Amino acid sequence: AQxxxxxxxxxxxxxxxxxxxxxxxxxxxxxxxxxxVQYSRQRLQLLLRxxxxxxxxxxxADLNKGETSFHLKKPFAQEEDSAMYYxxxxxGGNKLTFGTGTQLKVEL
Amino acid sequence: GAVVSQxxxxxxCKSGTSVKIxxxxxxxxxxxxxxxxxxxxxxxxxxxxxxxxSKATYEQGVEKDKFLINHASLTLSTLTVTSAHPxxxxxxxxxxTGSSGITDxxxxxxxxxxxxx
Numbered sequence: 001a002q003x004x005x006x007x008x009x010x011x012x013x014x015x016x017x018x019x020x021x022x023x024x025x026x027x028x029x030x031x032x033x034x035x036x037v038q039y040s041r042q043r044l045q046l047l048l049r050x051x052x053x054x055x056x057x058x059x060x061a062d063l064n065k066g067e068t069s070f071h072l073k074k075p076f077a078q079e080e081d082s083a084m085y086y087x088x089x090x091x092g093g094n095k096l097t098f099g100t101g102t103q104l105k106v107e108l
Numbered sequence: 109g110a111v112v113s114q115x116x117x118x119x120x121c122k123s124g125t126s127v128k129i130x131x132x133x134x135x136x137x138x139x140x141x142x143x144x145x146x147x148x149x150x151x152x153x154x155x156x157x158x159x160x161x162s163k164a165t166y167e168q169g170v171e172k173d174k175f176l177i178n179h180a181s182l183t184l185s186t187l188t189v190t191s192a193h194p195x196x197x198x199x200x201x202x203x204x205t206g207s208s209g210i211t212d213x214x215x216x217x218x219x220x221x222x223x224x225x
Binding site: 036042043044045046049086094095096097098099100101 | 213
């Protein structure tokens with residue numbers, strides 16, 4: 001069975017501070033991992049995926065198979081980063097398993 | 109591009125009635141659509157996967173006779189909650205992918221809030 005764990009329900013940081021949203025996974029095969037973001041009153045949208053190895057809006061995430069982690073990082077938080085972030089794992093058939101989400105609040 | 113819409117955005121119904129929720133891909137052909145359910149302050153839980161022209165595949169614990177899914181065209185999937193009860197009240201979200209590849213991006217609809225009285 002596949003599982004995604006996001007240990008923090010809420011993460012509060014000050015503007016300009018570094019951000020790290022934690023995500024750990026459990027999957028027997030070769031995982032594909034994603035970060036989705038949901039801004040207030042908006043739909044869920046893809047932020048980044050590990051196979052792309054790209055930086056979106058200053059966020060990066062590296063897949064660490066040894067630690068089964070896919071933490072989301074940004075060196076300097078901005079106010080507009082405040083949102084709900086979901087880590088997700090794609091198993092067979094493109095089915096996504098979501099973590100419980102972390103609410104990021106960036107304070108001035 | 110890659111916009112998914114849902115209709116209605118919210119619905120209130122009486123216990124025992126059936127409710128249909130539509131999910132449309134507006135600018136692409138969706139070979140696969142997914143239906144999720146989200147309880148307040150909880151994560152999205154996959155209910156079923158539907159491929160155009162074939163029967164939906166339901167996740168364990170989801171009653172297929174309760175949640176009827178039809179994917180009749182490449183741009184439309186519907187979820188019908190039959191004989192709805194208060195415990196069916198939830199936020200229902202659909203997503204769509206544009207091909208049958210394993211790692212294709214899912215584009216999400218805005219969700220439908222169902223309240224059963």
